Amino acid sequence: MLTKGDDYPIHQTPEPIAYSGSDRNFYDRYFFNAYAPDGSAFAAIAFGVYPALNVADAHIAIVTDGKERCLHASRVLGMERLDLKVGPIAIDILEPLQKLKVTIQKTEGIAGEITFEGRAFPIEEPRFVKRNGPRLFMDYTRLTQNVRASGWLEVDGERIEVAGWVGTRDRSWGIRPVGAPDTQPTPGGGITGFFWQWTPLNFADTSVYFHINADPDGKPWNTRAVILPDGAGPEGGYHSDAPVMETEILPGTRHAKSGKLIIPLAQGEATVKIEPVATFLMRGIGYGGEWRHGALKGELAVAREDLDTVNFDHADPGNLHIQAISRATLSQPGRDDQVGVGVFEQLILGPYRPLGF
Numbered sequence: 353m354l355t356k357g358d359d360y361p362i363h364q365t366p367e368p369i370a371y372s373g374s375d376r377n378f379y380d381r382y383f384f385n386a387y388a389p390d391g392s393a394f395a396a397i398a399f400g401v402y403p404a405l406n407v408a409d410a411h412i413a414i415v416t417d418g419k420e421r422c423l424h425a426s427r428v429l430g431m432e433r434l435d436l437k438v439g440p441i442a443i444d445i446l447e448p449l450q451k452l453k454v455t456i457q458k459t460e461g462i463a464g465e466i467t468f469e470g471r472a473f474p475i476e477e478p479r480f481v482k483r484n485g486p487r488l489f490m491d492y493t494r495l496t497q498n499v500r501a502s503g504w505l506e507v508d509g510e511r512i513e514v515a516g517w518v519g520t521r522d523r524s525w526g527i528r529p530v531g532a533p534d535t536q537p538t539p540g541g542g543i544t545g546f547f548w549q550w551t552p553l554n555f556a557d558t559s560v561y562f563h564i565n566a567d568p569d570g571k572p573w574n575t576r577a578v579i580l581p582d583g584a585g586p587e588g589g590y591h592s593d594a595p596v597m598e599t600e601i602l603p604g605t606r607h608a609k610s611g612k613l614i615i616p617l618a619q620g621e622a623t624v625k626i627e628p629v630a631t632f633l634m635r636g637i638g639y640g641g642e643w644r645h646g647a648l649k650g651e652l653a654v655a656r657e658d659l660d661t662v663n664f665d666h667a668d669p670g671n672l673h674i675q676a677i678s679r680a681t682l683s684q685p686g687r688d689d690q691v692g693v694g695v696f697e698q699l700i701l702g703p704y705r706p707l708g709f
Contacts, residue, residue, distance in 0.1 A: 370431040372403040386501035386519030398637040402646040410441035413636030418662040422636040426649035460656035464505035472584040485541025492526025498559035518554040530646030545702030553694030570706035605666040620685040628676035
């Protein structure tokens with residue numbers, strides 16, 4: 353089947369673009385977030401394409417005053433991967449790797465238009481590869497880019513001006529669990545625990561990125577930290593494969609009360625102190641729950657969901673995956689401290705002995 357993508361030099365296999373290998377869990381996703389400088393308002397967007405499931409979905413969540421207002425949309429893909437619109441939510445690529453726009457046509461009281469412009473060239477994170485016994489559990493690549501955001505949002509008649517906001521966008525593609533879970537267990541398999549932290553942070557003239565995937569004993573199987581000045585190109589910035597995050601857990605939860613990131617440098621070390629101020633529940637953009645990524649909802653389905661980000665059940669498995677909107681203080685040798693804002697994404701499943709789980 354020939355599609356619009358076949359007229360672009362983007363083929364990765366001998367087949368037409370409509371096909372993406374043989375793994376049913378292949379996905380191709382956009383993610384965006386943006387937030388006011390004081391963390392008082394926050395928005396996140398996810399847009400995913402699942403070629404082997406023939407599904408596309410999109411989500412937006414807006415957090416203000418302890419409430420998360422979400423709009424979910426899902427449709428049959430029709431094997432056309434370049435139609436970047438699902439119901440009321442659409443993406444326009446204005447300048448590849450630099451400027452993208454998300455538009456939300458007013459639906460269920462939610463509307464908006466936000467342009468995301470990169471502060472520097474995107475970073476490429478190390479390739480994520482993890483097996484579940486003999487089966488491939490994850491195999492994907494992700495680019496990440498801190499951004500300046502502009503435009504507007506509307507929630508139930510209240511207009512929010514997106515001016516002076518910053519945030520992060522990413523693009524990831526490859527294999528990880530999507531759609532309905534497999535019903536047959538794999539002998540010799542079983543992921544005993546999953547530990548994930550991700551902290552893209554925005555400062556006045558600098559971005560800091562950190563992530564870690566670790567096993568239950570705390571041994572990282574994928575980690576990286578990057579300090580990147582505005583305007584840096586593909587080879588710019590400082591990259592470290594040996595960062596350390598010291599995490600204090602909020603009692604009775606699996607979420608962080610605070611974090612201290614330590615990045616070794618030739619002239620000493622950089623540190624970033626992270627103080628969460630508000631919570632964004634990732635289920636609001638399809639990370640779990642009824643609207644999980646890749647779920648088949650029919651030809652087209654659109655629905656609103658409202659969540660409480662203050663008085664939620666921390667023990668509910670659907671609420672374990674969060675982004676904490678956070679203040680951050682960056683200290684580097686020979687420079688004045690910088691105060692910024694970002695997110696501290698967290699997902700801890702099963703045992704993680706360094707933190708007592």
